[in-house]
Amino acid sequence: MAANNMRHALFCAIVTLIISFPILGLSLEAKGVNITLSGAKTSTYVAIVLAAVAVFVFQTFRDTFMGALGKLPNFNPLAGREPMEQTKRVKLESWLLTGIVVFALFWPFLVSRGSVDLATLVLIYIMLALGLNVVVGLAGLLDLGYVAFYAVGAYTFALLSQYTGISFWMALPIGALLAGLTGMILGFPVLRLRGDYLAIVTLGFGEIIRILLNNWTTLTGGPNGIGGIPEPTLFGMEFGRRVKEEGNTSFHETFGIAYSGEHKVIFLYLIALVLAVITALIIRRFMRMPVGRAWEALREDEIAARSLGLSRTAVKLSAFTIGAFFAGFAGTVFASKQGFISPESFVFLESAIILAIVVLGGMGSQLGVILAAIAVTILPELAREFSEYRMLIFGAAMVLMMVWRPQGLLPVRRIQITLNKQG
Amino acid sequence: MSMLVLEDVHTHYGKIEALHGVSVEVNKGEIVSLIGANGAGKTTLLMTVCGMPQASSGRIILEGRDITNEPTAQIMRSGLAIVPEGRRIFSGLTVEENLHMGGFFTSKSEIRKNQAHVYELFPRLKEREHQRAGTMSGGEQQMLAIGRALMSNPHMIILDEPSLGLAPLIIKQIFEIIGHLRDEGITVFLVEQNAHQALHLADRGYVLETGKIRLHDTGKNLLENPDVQNAYLGG
Ligand SMILES: Nc1ncnc2c1ncn2[C@@H]1O[C@H](COP(=O)(O)OP(=O)(O)O)[C@@H](O)[C@H]1O
Ligand SMILES: [Mg+2]
Numbered sequence: 001m002a003a004n005n006m007r008h009a010l011f012c013a014i015v016t017l018i019i020s021f022p023i024l025g026l027s028l029e030a031k032g033v034n035i036t037l038s039g040a041k042t043s044t045y046v047a048i049v050l051a052a053v054a055v056f057v058f059q060t061f062r063d064t065f066m067g068a069l070g071k072l073p074n075f076n077p078l079a080g081r082e083p084m085e086q087t088k089r090v091k092l093e094s095w096l097l098t099g100i101v102v103f104a105l106f107w108p109f110l111v112s113r114g115s116v117d118l119a120t121l122v123l124i125y126i127m128l129a130l131g132l133n134v135v136v137g138l139a140g141l142l143d144l145g146y147v148a149f150y151a152v153g154a155y156t157f158a159l160l161s162q163y164t165g166i167s168f169w170m171a172l173p174i175g176a177l178l179a180g181l182t183g184m185i186l187g188f189p190v191l192r193l194r195g196d197y198l199a200i201v202t203l204g205f206g207e208i209i210r211i212l213l214n215n216w217t218t219l220t221g222g223p224n225g226i227g228g229i230p231e232p233t234l235f236g237m238e239f240g241r242r243v244k245e246e247g248n249t250s251f252h253e254t255f256g257i258a259y260s261g262e263h264k265v266i267f268l269y270l271i272a273l274v275l276a277v278i279t280a281l282i283i284r285r286f287m288r289m290p291v292g293r294a295w296e297a298l299r300e301d302e303i304a305a306r307s308l309g310l311s312r313t314a315v316k317l318s319a320f321t322i323g324a325f326f327a328g329f330a331g332t333v334f335a336s337k338q339g340f341i342s343p344e345s346f347v348f349l350e351s352a353i354i355l356a357i358v359v360l361g362g363m364g365s366q367l368g369v370i371l372a373a374i375a376v377t378i379l380p381e382l383a384r385e386f387s388e389y390r391m392l393i394f395g396a397a398m399v400l401m402m403v404w405r406p407q408g409l410l411p412v413r414r415i416q417i418t419l420n421k422q423g
Numbered sequence: 424m425s426m427l428v429l430e431d432v433h434t435h436y437g438k439i440e441a442l443h444g445v446s447v448e449v450n451k452g453e454i455v456s457l458i459g460a461n462g463a464g465k466t467t468l469l470m471t472v473c474g475m476p477q478a479s480s481g482r483i484i485l486e487g488r489d490i491t492n493e494p495t496a497q498i499m500r501s502g503l504a505i506v507p508e509g510r511r512i513f514s515g516l517t518v519e520e521n522l523h524m525g526g527f528f529t530s531k532s533e534i535r536k537n538q539a540h541v542y543e544l545f546p547r548l549k550e551r552e553h554q555r556a557g558t559m560s561g562g563e564q565q566m567l568a569i570g571r572a573l574m575s576n577p578h579m580i581i582l583d584e585p586s587l588g589l590a591p592l593i594i595k596q597i598f599e600i601i602g603h604l605r606d607e608g609i610t611v612f613l614v615e616q617n618a619h620q621a622l623h624l625a626d627r628g629y630v631l632e633t634g635k636i637r638l639h640d641t642g643k644n645l646l647e648n649p650d651v652q653n654a655y656l657g658g
Binding site: 290293294296297300301303304305306307308309310311312314 | 473475494495496497499500504505507511512513514515516520523524525527528571575
């Protein structure tokens with residue numbers, strides 16, 4: 001056993017060396033027309049060797065470390081507690097959610113413009129995470145290219161506004177539907193793949209869509225992106241200083257108040273809030289419907305679900321499509337909020353962040369997802385000096401979660417379905 | 424009057440052939456038992472009827488319809504239900520939700536009616552209605568698996584080793600229920616290693632050995648057959 005460990009540790013250490021040496025220790029430099037290979041500073045080599053030693057030590061004593069991590073729950077005051085009764089928990093979660101929404105309605109009038117702007121972004125992430133939660137948390141499909149559908153929603157609005165001058169309210173359903181349609185088309189061939197293969201293929205799809213947006217310069221403007229995306233209007237009232245679209249009026253003139261840039265920010269925030277609440281309610285509805293139970297059943301036991309006549313492809317595709325639909329929804333809001341989008345907003349890192357929110361939130365629980373979205377978006381803003389290490393912290397947090405609390409911060413609480421007794 | 428006919432069915436897992444030309448017939452209203460040693464291919468035979476995996480050659484006829492090349496979802500929505508090996512209940516769902524999954528393709532009123540019927544057959548399930556299925560005992564889970572299969576109004580029910588790992592008293596109860604299902608007009612195709620009880624209950628029986636049918640006869644005759652007694656009834 002020990003010898004085996006050592007051999008494994010040595011192997012891991014060598015792999016670390018082989019991978020990190022060319023990436024960190026060597027660099028190509030262009031001197032005129034010649035390209036030369038040059039080494040890095042000595043300190044880098046020392047760091048690489050230290051990293052390899054660290055990997056070796058960790059792998060050698062891996063069982064001890066992991067054992068110690070596994071004991072951590074003993075320090076968790078909530079670990080030994082009896083799970084709350086289901087009906088009680090459903091009620092509690094509903095109350096908490098209502099409380100959060102009421103608070104969120106009044107909150108923007110009390111804080112700075114920057115905070116409201118950030119909160120709008122949080123709401124967009126909440127929409128995205130609620131959608132991805134259907135795919136990953138409920139249906140158990142690991143989708144690493146979720147950002148692709150977010151991009152489809154955002155670009156649909158950007159392009160339609162550029163070529164046809166469409167308004168936000170028209171673009172919202174179109175963007176969501178197109179994203180859902182894309183999900184359906186992309187999902188159809190790949191959903192028969194299982195687990196890791198599905199993850200890799202969806203990862204590829206995410207990248208393909210981003211690269212397509214980057215290179216189809218004539219249509220999408222490539223890396224330069226698309227600007228001038230209109231903001232939402234309120235019954236034909238615009239929030240800018242001057243009215244841009246003919247036929248619209250301006251908000252501050254209609255109400256006879258002084259122009260303030262804050263109106264627009266708060267309005268966008270409120271729209272995002274309403275849409276996030278709608279997203280949560282619709283998805284809750286789905287979870288209570290037979291199709292929601294079918295997602296869970298197929299995730300729990302595919303053979304049993306199929307033996308009851310459920311079609312594997314249809315069930316998975318419905319989850320995938322609904323998830324993509326809400327990503328498109330969020331994408332349209334994002335495009336409108338930013339006024340400008342480029343492929344840079346839709347990199348793999350975004351998929352990873354949304355997935356991190358879902359995993360931290362407890363795979364399936366809506367309240368958990370909402371709290372995790374707030375934490376993941378706001379913490380890096382609070383600790384700006386650590387923002388470079390954001391992914392490192394996420395990674396560490398996720399590993400700890402898997403060992404310590406695999407069910408997530410707030411594990412999924414299943415909504416129980418009962419038929420009304422009389423027909 | 425046949426419910427299910429298998430004609431010279433071959434089934435492969437990759438390149439390995441697990442069924443080497445099996446022919447079986449189950450008539451309407453019968454209980455037919457299939458017995459055989461571990462690894463003989465009993466589960467493979469049942470799952471081939473359900474289309475997972477599909478037969479590589481031969482024909483499978485269910486109520487006069489050729490289902491050999493139909494997808495599983497279609498086969499399982501047409502009057503056939505299976506209680507799979509190892510029960511395979513949805514352990515995270517409650518007992519009631521498991522039953523509702525069984526009636527996924529029926530109407531709400533049918534679900535209500537069938538649910539009441541299942542609770543009548545298994546009063547224990549009624550007591551555990553809102554409990555997570557995974558927290559129940561093995562016997563209760565087996566009852567749930569049978570109940571779930573009954574939720575789709577099947578004409579025929581296939582059971583794969585329903586007595587596996589259960590206490591004798593529970594096994595007796597399960598076999599009683601199976602007999603009761605026949606009295607309700609449901610055709611039963613039963614796979615068992617518990618050959619004695621299975622043949623006792625059955626109208627007819629088949630013996631499967633390494634992917635081939637070795638014997639078939641009435642349940643009574645098989646019980647008295649010296650070869651069967653030696654191999655499957657402990658001499
Ligand atoms: N999924 C599978 N893949 C490959 N071989 C399998 C699979 N399932 C069963 N087998 C093989 O098929 C043969 C029959 O197995 P099975 O039908 O489970 O027998 P039984 O149910 O009678 O115990 C065995 O040799 C088994 O190893
Ligand atoms: Mg078997």
